Amino acid sequence: MxxxxxxxxxxxxxxxxxxxxxxxxxxxxxxxxxxxxxxxxxxxxxxxxxxxxxxxxxxxxxxxxxxxxxxxxxxxxxxxxxxxxxxxxxxxxxxxxxxxxxxxxxxxxxxxxxxxxxxxxxxxxxxxxxxxxxxxxxxxxxxxxxxxxxxxxxxxxxxxxxxxxxxxxxxxxxxxxxxxxxxxxxxxxxxxxxxxxxxxxxxxxxxxxxxxxxxxxxxxxxxxxxxxxxxxxxxxxxxxxxxxxxxxxxxxxxxxxxFIQFHPTCLYHPQERSFLITEALRGEGAHLKLLDGTRFMPQHDERAELAPRDIVARAIDFEMKKHGLDHVWLDATHLGESFLKEHFPTIHARCLALGIDIARQPIPVVPAAHYTxxxxxxxxxxxxxxxxxxxxxxxxxxxxxxxxxxxxxxxxxxxxxxxxxxxxxxxxxxxxxxxxxAWDESQVEDADEAVVIAHNWDELRLLMWNYVGIVRTTKRLERALHRIKLLKDEIDAYYAAFRVTRDLLELRNLVDCAELIVRSALSRHESRGLHYSRDFPRTLPVSFPTIVSRKLKKRDAWLP
The missing domain is CATH 3.50.50.60 (FAD/NAD(P)-binding domain)
Known part of the structure; x- marks a missing residue:
């Protein structure tokens, strides 16, 4: 530290x-x-x-x-x-x-x-x-x-x-x-x-x-x-x-x-980057489709749209990469306008305000980080x-x-x-x-260039998206860890020199969590649940939680 x-x-x-x-x-x-x-x-x-x-x-x-x-x-x-x-x-x-x-x-x-x-x-x-x-x-x-x-x-x-x-x-x-x-x-x-x-x-x-x-x-x-x-x-x-x-x-x-859960269906729209399209919409019968209208989930899992989120998110990620797409469709039009307004009024209203009538048009969606x-x-x-x-x-x-x-x-x-x-x-x-x-800030001063925080924040989020996303490789994870260590040094030096702000504190916390995510991912030599590695595609017959301990001074320790 x-x-x-x-x-x-x-x-x-x-x-x-x-x-x-x-x-x-x-x-x-x-x-x-x-x-x-x-x-x-x-x-x-x-x-x-x-x-x-x-x-x-x-x-x-x-x-x-x-x-x-x-x-x-x-x-x-x-x-x-x-x-x-x-x-x-x-x-x-x-x-x-x-x-x-x-x-x-x-x-x-x-x-x-x-x-x-x-x-x-x-x-x-x-x-x-x-x-x-x-x-x-x-x-x-x-x-x-x-x-x-x-x-x-x-x-x-x-x-x-x-x-x-x-x-x-x-x-x-x-x-x-x-x-x-x-x-x-x-x-x-x-x-x-x-x-x-x-x-x-x-x-x-x-x-x-x-x-x-x-x-x-x-x-x-x-x-x-x-x-x-x-x-x-x-x-x-x-x-x-x-x-x-x-x-x-x-x-x-x-x-x-x-194990970071990526929700399969976040609204893909420049004005609403974080609006979630609830899983309950698929639970009530909405279908995932390619841009040409082809339904694809039955080819990935027998449960189709009702498969667990990790399977649905990987399927969407696969189809987007295969076809070079920025998003896929979530089609609920066959459920009917009255049903959608009664059961999904928030989604109906929010999408309508953005020019998307979900009773008549499919919803553009993309996977997004959702749950830790x-x-x-x-x-x-x-x-x-x-x-x-x-x-x-x-x-x-x-x-x-x-x-x-x-x-x-x-x-x-x-x-x-x-x-x-x-x-x-x-x-x-x-x-x-x-x-x-009491908190002592006698040896720190106001920050001279807050742009450093914004730059490091953007770099951290982009490298995590590109290297530690839905599908992972050892090489990507190692690259991410190397860059995270450099960012950590920069952030720690900044934190030591200047008075704290919310943005600085959040960045400091995020870089610590990013390192924990990457180190944990590197220690898991299999694919299981939300963690999918191209280098270790098999699921081991027996596995354990990844428990990271500072006291042990090594990357991870396994609970019995």
Whole structure:
């Protein structure tokens, strides 16, 4: 790592109350808000959102949330579908734990006022839809804007709660650990052994440019994934891997970072580069076609458009490269205008505003980076390797998603593990907090050329798209790693010399995550799930998660 910790050592101290301080949650999506609402009855909570509160990835989720509710469904069936999608790397205990709590998670959301699409004849009075990889209809949804509906309800509840302090445009810089309490620290203090506990976070108030010390009884990372490390992504601008990078720098293990899910169908349009066309549209019968109208998915998989996302994304990538196409068509015209307006009003309206009438025209689509299946290693209570630190949601690796996420399992994981995480935190007796060091920027200055950040950001995203995309080779990965190391040196030097900004912090986090993705991909000598290598096209008969540890000082270690 860089010399910034030396440049920003601490002579002044800030104290916290003997109660151990509030719980600080970094991220205001479904995982963070679930945790906050469950904690707030007994503990004060601070929630940090680095942009506007409504810009979390949750609000972009269209499809729905899994609930094992119907008479034709079972926990065993859901677990099997999760394992099939995860290509042999799903932890069965985790999948079963979450599936068993799926009905309760739906009920929890319903009780809080989430307006799921109704069906008087359906279980709990809800309409259930089906998505790729699911054996039956088990997806509760709010038309085609489920994430937005959930997020708006929980956000309003959080705003109204007197024990929740929502801080908009605040960004976590780094975790405060035991090593920060040691005076005169140097590079050697960054060893994992020295980061024996998390005591809070340094956080940037973006509007005034000041970094504040936030002591915490516990810190919860709920910052989402790393989609913005790629040139094309369905993710919002918040998805810069902040929690993963901070936990990694603090010494926590990170798992399965090679498995980046590319959503098969992102709208291909110059004015809408990140608009997702939900998988539920294919679940209801939309067909993927070449520009001449030829349907191609049946030639790639017997499940056709209902195959798991990795198969569909690779098929589209193959056909685009084979025929020299910039996009393919997603044709839903045969479903009828009334059906599309009722079930997919958001997509219908957004496309119509761009001049595409999906009831009469096929939709131009292209694959885009969508979901991070790996992340910070946690248990089923959200606990990380560092005491006092927790993580929930897309930031984590719990074993649920394996080598590929089953559609709509992500929102479910946020609710279930947000609840177990909060329960674990509430079991802890608040500890007295030692005085924490204030942020010291006496040896840094304002940046002289911000163009350096923009240039490195663009270069990183382009090289990740070209070298670490849907189809990989060892040579491409090695080229990517070489360039990432050079970028890392440049970014670290810049970080050490200048005052922090949101753009700089996001770039620093993205380059750390990019290195983790590439190193993990290089260590996997097979093709499995979302990781496809031309040099290792076979799937090994037995495989294990990729767990990367800073302490071991080698590229990866395998969990038994």
């Amino acid at each position: 860089n010399a910034t910790s030396v440049a920003r050592t601490h002579d002044s101290l800030t104290s916290s109350s003997g109660s151990g301080g509030p719980v600080v949650i970094v991220g205001a999506g479904l995982a963070g808000l679930t945790t906050a609402l469950e904690l707030a009855a007994q503990r004060p909570v601070i929630v940090l959102a680095k942009r506007n509160l409504g810009e979390a990835a949750t609000a972009w989720a269209q499809g729905g949330i899994v609930g094992v509710l119907g008479d034709d469904d079972s926990v065993d069936s859901h677990v099997r579908d999760t394992q099939d999608a995860g290509a042999g790397l799903v932890d069965e205990q985790t999948a079963r734990f979450i599936a068993e709590r799926s009905a309760q998670a739906i009920e929890w959301l319903v009780q809080r006022g989430v307006p799921f699409s109704p069906d008087p004849a359906g279980p709990l009075g809800l309409h259930l839809t089906r998505e790729g990889g699911h054996a039956v209809r088990r997806i509760a949804h709010a038309a085609d804007a489920t994430g937005l509906a959930i997020h708006q309800v929980l956000l309003e509840l959080a705003r109204a709660h007197p024990n929740i302090d929502l801080r908009e445009r605040w960004m976590a810089v780094d975790l405060i650990t035991t090593r920060h309490l040691q005076r005169g620290e140097g590079h050697a203090a960054r060893r994992r052994d020295d980061s024996s506990r998390c005591y809070g976070v340094y956080a940037l108030d973006i509007d005034n440019g000041r970094v504040e010390t936030l002591p915490a009884a516990a810190v919860v990372l709920a910052t989402g994934g790393v989609g913005k490390v790629y040139r094309y992504t369905s993710n919002p601008d918040t998805a810069t891997g902040d929690g993963i990078a901070m936990a990694w720098r603090a010494g926590c293990r990170v798992g399965n970072m090679e 299946c790996g992340g910070v290693v946690t248990d089923l209570d959200g606990r990380c390797d560092l005491p006092g630190l927790f993580a929930v949601g897309e930031t984590t690796y719990t074993g649920l998603h394996g080598a590929n996420r089953l559609a709509s399992n992500s929102l479910l994981e946020c609710v279930v593990l947000g609840q177990t995480c909060s329960a674990r935190i509430l079991e802890q007796v608040p500890e007295s907090m030692p005085p924490l060091p």
